[in-house]
Amino acid sequence: MSQLGGFISLCGINPPSRWLAIAMLALSLAPGVAVAATPRTSVNDVEDEVMCPICGTLLELAESPQAQRERALVKRLIAEGRTKSEIKDVLVAQYGRAVLALPSGSGFDLSAYLVPAIAFALAVVGLGVGVSRWRRASRPPPGDDAQSKGPRGDDAERLKADLARYDL
Amino acid sequence: MSTRSLLAFLGVCAVIGLLAFGLLSKGEAKIAIGDPAPDRALPVLGGPGQGSIAAYRGRWVLVNLWASWCVPCRQEAPVLDRFARRYGKRGVSVLGINVQDNSDDALGFLREYRVRYPQLRSVGDERSAAFGSTGVPENFLVDPRGRLALIWRGPVDGDFLEARVVPLVEGRR
Numbered sequence: 001m002s003q004l005g006g007f008i009s010l011c012g013i014n015p016p017s018r019w020l021a022i023a024m025l026a027l028s029l030a031p032g033v034a035v036a037a038t039p040r041t042s043v044n045d046v047e048d049e050v051m052c053p054i055c056g057t058l059l060e061l062a063e064s065p066q067a068q069r070e071r072a073l074v075k076r077l078i079a080e081g082r083t084k085s086e087i088k089d090v091l092v093a094q095y096g097r098a099v100l101a102l103p104s105g106s107g108f109d110l111s112a113y114l115v116p117a118i119a120f121a122l123a124v125v126g127l128g129v130g131v132s133r134w135r136r137a138s139r140p141p142p143g144d145d146a147q148s149k150g151p152r153g154d155d156a157e158r159l160k161a162d163l164a165r166y167d168l
Numbered sequence: 169m170s171t172r173s174l175l176a177f178l179g180v181c182a183v184i185g186l187l188a189f190g191l192l193s194k195g196e197a198k199i200a201i202g203d204p205a206p207d208r209a210l211p212v213l214g215g216p217g218q219g220s221i222a223a224y225r226g227r228w229v230l231v232n233l234w235a236s237w238c239v240p241c242r243q244e245a246p247v248l249d250r251f252a253r254r255y256g257k258r259g260v261s262v263l264g265i266n267v268q269d270n271s272d273d274a275l276g277f278l279r280e281y282r283v284r285y286p287q288l289r290s291v292g293d294e295r296s297a298a299f300g301s302t303g304v305p306e307n308f309l310v311d312p313r314g315r316l317a318l319i320w321r322g323p324v325d326g327d328f329l330e331a332r333v334v335p336l337v338e339g340r341r
Contacts, residue, residue, distance in 0.1 A: 053292060054268050065237040066268060073270050094270040096292025 041084040046074050049084075050091055053098040070095070199300050201319060205231065205310040206298035213266050213287035214275045220288075221263065221310055228260045228317075228337045229310040233296060235269040236277035238304040240323040245281040251329050252285040259312070260337050263288065267296045267304060309333055 044060070052062035052070060059067055059074075073094070077087045091099045103109035151159050199206065209218040221229055232248055234241040252262035262285040266274040271289060278287065290296070299308065302321060309318035317336050320328070334340075 065239070066235070069237045069270065069273050073272070094291065095268070096294065098292055 040081070041078060041087065043071065043074055043078065046078075046084055046087055047071065049101050050074075050088065050099050051101050053095050058101055070099075199316060199319065201316055203316050205229075205308060205314055205316050206295070207314070208295075208298075210265065210288040210290055210295070213264075213271065213289040214278070218288075219263075219286065222314060224261050224263065224310070225314055226259075226312050228312060230260065230262045230333060231308040231310060232262060232264045233267050233299060233301055233304055233306045233308075234264055235267055235304045236273040237269065241277075241305045242281060244305055244323040244325070245277070245283050247324065247326055247329070249281075249283050249285060250326075251333075255334075255337065258337070261285070265290055265295050267301070268293045309336060311336075 047059040050059050050070075051057065052059045052064060052067040054066045055062040055064050059070060070091070073091070074087060077090055082090070088100065103112040105113065150156065205221050207221040209220045211217075212219050221231060230248070230251070232244070234245070248262050248264075252260075264283065264285060264287040266287060266289045269289075274287075274289065277283075293301075295301075296304075296306075299306065305323050307318075307320040307322075307324050308316055309320075311317045318332060320332070324333075
């Protein structure tokens, strides 16, 4: 505040008027600070995250009489300055949990988040195991070179005899 | 059975279990004449405390499921209010249960249509599901023992009440 007083005296404002000027400046800044602290939500921001429970669709897609009442309630709550989270709490109290488009993060609803995550983890593990097996199967066994891929046993003997017969 | 087969079997069982749970949890209740009326303590609409159908044991109760956004409910509410006043002293009560609605709109509706019979409130459609309801309004006549005597899935008017409800409550049927 003393810095502000110094700034005002630098601007050439008389000392008796200084505190009046500071008070007016503070008052003019106050609403801006309040708005910044609680960002105002909008109907669009809320209605794509809540359901019209009777219609079984997102509120933003619903036009039934019940949806219009629900939308009017959301507008009324926004006009009262409620945050999105507070609005959702009111909607749950009025219409039940079915009004939330996203499942909650507790109880059985948690499975909506856990099952896909577990399925993804299992798929990654399965893919890793599959790729590693495939690579192992395509690699020649240790000590196996190109020559050892020729005929063995009786076949090798027969081949040797055939080659000797042709006297190559 | 090898470990792999066991894991596959358990995986299939888990998927079938989840599907069955989903289907069963969405299933609507089926009610019939003579069944005990679905009941539970509900908050009084716009007031303190709770109420239930059981609180009217010994009287006939016409239970009306309604919502403020329901157009036929607007014609029905004054008819039910007149019926409640006319038959109140003859052992018949009308009990409204507000469903799928918000309480401010519901109270506004009661003021606008001057409804004075008792009102309870069900959050969301929990009570509608218990009654196997397909919409609003729906009406259920409960006898003095708490059993369903009439199920009417739609609005009622004066003629309907005289023809279908009055004979039951007066013991003519």
